[in-house]
Amino acid sequence: EVEWLYPNEGSTGGGDILTVAGTNLGTLKRMKNVELRCRVDATETATSYLHDDLVTCVTPPRGEGFVHVEFTVNGETVQSESRSRYPKADGYQYIAAGKIESIFPVYGEVGGGAMIDIRGEDLKPSYRCRVGEIAMGAHFVSSTLVKCEAPAHYEDGVTVDVSNPNGVFNQFSDVEFQYAPRASVESIHPRMGNSQGGTVMTVSGRNFASTNALRCRVGTVETSGVW
Known part of the structure; x- marks a missing residue:
């Protein structure tokens, strides 16, 4: 027995x-x-x-x-x-097996460090997450949200998965995180604007991501960007 x-x-x-x-x-x-x-x-x-x-x-x-x-x-x-x-x-x-529905952000730098919000269903405190082939502990927030820090990786798209309750990965999601080179700003136009805001600014630089999740930070305030 x-x-x-x-x-x-x-x-x-x-x-x-x-x-x-x-x-x-x-x-x-x-x-x-x-x-x-x-x-x-x-x-x-x-x-x-x-x-x-x-x-x-x-x-x-x-x-x-x-x-x-x-x-x-x-x-x-x-x-x-x-x-x-x-x-x-x-x-x-x-x-119940956890299910990933979405992640944010969907882009990150090749050097790693981006904190990824993983949203889904039936997520548990004992779960681990995997970004590409690298597994790590997850910060449990709720049954619909865990957070994981993206490790360093070369420029490529990788899947993001969560483990079963025992920390074993036996299923794969189709949710992808894209690694990209660090974006850099080279110039902006115009260089002055209304103190009340509303000025449309054109930002030129390198390695900007073609995504609707693109953001600009002006001082300490983030705003949506259009690629």
Whole structure:
């Protein structure tokens, strides 16, 4: 029977690897015509031995909720009357997988440092984020917002993802963050304007991003820019 498993929670999308310890698994491993499998709720999945009495199996997709994990041998549930060496811990909690809907900003400098707001659904405090191939901790704000700092990267577009509750990335989003060279201002026209504001300023320079998220900062005040 199952003595303990790790982790004890994961995504409703499945695909998490469970490490499961149990009694007499080594004996079953050496027997012919015996197939040991994990049963997660009502779904059986294949096992792989790490060593005697320790196996791994992959969680199937399922809705949110608490389930039990059992062993089956040739389709039959395994029960043991022997006393376990450990407090029995065969429960597993399915948690809704986080979904990314949008990020802001969508552009950042190749040197990194941009703070990315990731908005979505069912985001959790235990989530990590990944920008391109680099994973990092996320600052949890709410179930619809986490923040991550963009690492340095060469000029390119990369996807932004969030992990499952165990910090494992087993799904990919189609939300992209674009790395660009640092923008620089070379000239502005006109150089004077009304103190009440409203003057249209033309800014010339290099590496401006062609995006409706482009912003200008005049003193300490940010305004929308048009590329």
